[in-house]
Structures are given as C-alpha cells and as structure tokens.
Amino acid sequence: MARVRASMARAYIQGWRYRGIRTCSGRVEIQETMTTIQEAFTRDHRRLDTLFERAEQDLGGDWADCVSAFTIFREAIERHMKTEEAWIFPAYEKKYGNDNPLTSILRKGHKDLRAFFDEIAEAIVGQDVDEAKGLVGVVAQILKHHDEKEEAELYPVVAELLGADAPSVAALLS
Ligand SMILES: [Fe+2]
Numbered sequence: 001m002a003r004v005r006a007s008m009a010r011a012y013i014q015g016w017r018y019r020g021i022r023t024c025s026g027r028v029e030i031q032e033t034m035t036t037i038q039e040a041f042t043r044d045h046r047r048l049d050t051l052f053e054r055a056e057q058d059l060g061g062d063w064a065d066c067v068s069a070f071t072i073f074r075e076a077i078e079r080h081m082k083t084e085e086a087w088i089f090p091a092y093e094k095k096y097g098n099d100n101p102l103t104s105i106l107r108k109g110h111k112d113l114r115a116f117f118d119e120i121a122e123a124i125v126g127q128d129v130d131e132a133k134g135l136v137g138v139v140a141q142i143l144k145h146h147d148e149k150e151e152a153e154l155y156p157v158v159a160e161l162l163g164a165d166a167p168s169v170a171a172l173l174s
C-alpha cells in the first residue's frame with residue numbers, strides 16, 4: 001500500500017491524473033507511468049489548438065491583439081516541439097534508429113510548421129488578412145495530421161519505452 005500511496009502522491013504532485021486499475025483479484029495496479037506521456041502531450045495538443053484558434057479569430061480585427069495571440073501560440077508550440085525533439089523523438093530513435101519513417105516525418109513536420117509560422121508572422125506584420133488566413137488554414141491541416149500521428153503512433157510507444165522515466169519527461173511540459 002505504501003508503494004501505491006507514494007505513486008499516487010507523485011502523480012498528484014506532478015499534476016497528472018492518477019489511474020488505478022482494480023484487477024479481478026482486487027489488486028490495484030498503477031498505470032499512471034504508462035499513460036502520463038500520452039495524456040500530458042495530448043492535453044497539450046488541445047491547449048495549443050485553443051491558442052491557435054484564438055490567434056485565428058483575431059485575424060482581421062485588432063492587429064496588436066493578433067500579434068499578441070499569435071506570439072503566445074508560437075511560444076507555446078515551440079516549447080512543445082522542443083520537448084519532443086529533446087526527449088520524445090530520441091527515446092523512439094534509440095530503439096528504432098535515427099532514420100526510421102515515423103520520427104523522420106514528424107521532424108520534417110516541425111520544420112515545415114516553423115517555416116509556415118515565419119510566413120504567418122510576416123503576413124500579420126504586413127497586415128495581409130487574406131494571406132494570413134490562407135496560411136493559417138494550411139497550418140491547421142498540417143497540425144491536425146501531425147498531432148493525430150503522434151497521439152496514435154508515437155506517444156504510446158515512447159511511454160512504454162521510457163517506463164518509469166515517463167512522468168518526469170511529461171512534467172517538462174507543465
Ligand atoms: Fe510534434
């Protein structure tokens with residue numbers, strides 16, 4: 001029980017939802033280390049979606065608000081991508097090699113997104129609503145596919161590979 005309590009406390013302190021599964025024998029198994037990465041990064045995707053929508057809504061309105069909303073989104077997604085590049089991708093690559101198809105396409109996705117963010121920032125500075133809206137539409141599509149791929153194919157595998165280290169990696173986002 002002490003182990004269970006310690007694990008619950010750790011999950012609580014880190015802000016992640018504790019998940020205990022009761023087996024047929026009545027034993028409670030702790031699954032939080034296996035689900036934390038998945039939950040933390042997926043939740044961060046939804047938070048980034050909201051920040052991106054806010055920036056999109058401000059387009060064509062007050063330009064100062066628009067610059068501010070896009071800057072907040074950009075800083076938040078940059079932190080998310082850097083955490084993936086520093087911890088999540090390398091964990092996967094350690095097992096499957098640097099040139100595996102999954103992280104190769106996801107790393108390229110980050111590169112493409114950053115290039116589009118530069119273009120959006122340029123369009124906002126130039127107060128070009130049509131250009132900015134067009135670019136935002138493209139980014140929304142890229143992000144949707146990128147996030148779906150990470151949530152379905154990357155995070156569950158990395159959570160398993162990292163095991164006990166998974167909560168500390170997920171905590172980097174908080
Ligand atoms: Fe990513």
Ligand SMILES: [Fe+2]
Nearest residue numbers: 041084147150
């Ligand atoms: Fe991600």
